[in-house]
Amino acid sequence: MNMTPVTGDVRQRILNTGQVIIGGKGFSAVGLNEILKAAEVPKGSFYHYFSSKEAFGEALLEDYFTTYLAQTEERLTQPVASNAERLLGYWAHWRDTQHYCDPSGKCLAVKLAAEVSDLSERMRRVLQQGTERIIARLAQSIEAAVAEGSLPQSVNIQGSALELATTLYQLWLGASLRAKITRDRVPLDAAFKATYALLNLDPNRSLTQERTQ
């Protein structure tokens, strides 16, 4: 009766465990064996689903960005909130999840970008498309926020919404990178504050419900 081939199941299990392990240790530092042992998948199966470690990494990133973009989409369209509130909620979530190491909740873009971009052209392209789409989605919400008045018109002075989204995304990328170094939330708190500034918002009036700590 179950028409979906087992294919998807095993393949996805390899991807899921791979994401956790590689998200923790990086791409080159992890061997296939470790992933396959953890996923309880024999080595022989691996090369049935993926033609090489590089192809696997490509699929890993594709899978990651697909689900990440879906989650982001949901977060940026949730009801009973202005677009500005949703955006700040997005970054508040980023801050709260990335500040210290949840094994599975790691951002693969932060973890792998530097390592993999010079290693595999194919993986680099996936990273490029993924980050591009995230930024485009953020830009869309920024435009909507300005249009509806939840963000001040003055943000337009700096440049297009796409430029602003690019800057903000990169700001958070860098903050996450440094959070890996410092292992505390200071970098992400700084990014959150700077986000207010770049959006021309009053830093003292919190638009969204922030966790005090």
Added chain:
Amino acid sequence: MNMTPVTGDVRQRILNTGQVIIGGKGFSAVGLNEILKAAEVPKGSFYHYFSSKEAFGEALLEDYFTTYLAQTEERLTQPVASNAERLLGYWAHWRDTQHYCDPSGKCLAVKLAAEVSDLSERMRRVLQQGTERIIARLAQSIEAAVAEGSLPQSVNIQGSALELATTLYQLWLGASLRAKITRDRVPLDAAFKATYALLNLDPNRSLTQERTQ
């Protein structure tokens, strides 16, 4: 006559070639063999100078930050310029050198932070101290710039100079990371523009001589 032991020479040669190769391919992806072959140092010698690959990585980062900080110090104290001009010169230089891959001019902080922080506590600490000192040095120049009036007082509203320096450094870290992905200068140009905004400078009036392109 030459009292300095050859030690320093060989050791430094391993560090220099290691920096170029690891700066290009990452830490885990590069084997000692490759570095030692390039440096024309026999494999057996390696463990005379370094107790392990990790210790080597630690020394590599220490060496890198030492010279980087010295260069930065020079750049931020050069005469016939205001502190604001020097700061913008620092970032203009960053933009111009990192936008596409000079084999040896790579920023090891960008390249290795994500990969190494979860891999080696000792290397992480070196990264932490190094970035902290860079940020502190930037903060010092920001304060001096405000004091002398080459940066507007209004930057103080956002927070301390250290906070601002933190934000700016992270912004550039993220921009460099994304530049690795996109392989163009768009991310760094966006960072440069955002730097003006975060410093409350008029983006159209260029304080420093920028290269048009």
Added chain:
DNA sequence: TGCATCTATAGACGACTGGTCTAATCAGGC
């Protein structure tokens, strides 16, 4: 039901590279 066909699993295996360490060599002082 029986047989053929194709997908998926199983893991041994090869060729190679990884970091590490012991044993030998070398240089210079006495």
Added chain:
DNA sequence: GCCTGATTAGACCAGTCGTCTATAGATGCA
């Protein structure tokens, strides 16, 4: 010539990615 310490050569084994053969399972058709 011997002793001492710095330097090097290469063995070592665990682990790498990827291949390959053999089995197991499902599906199609008769």
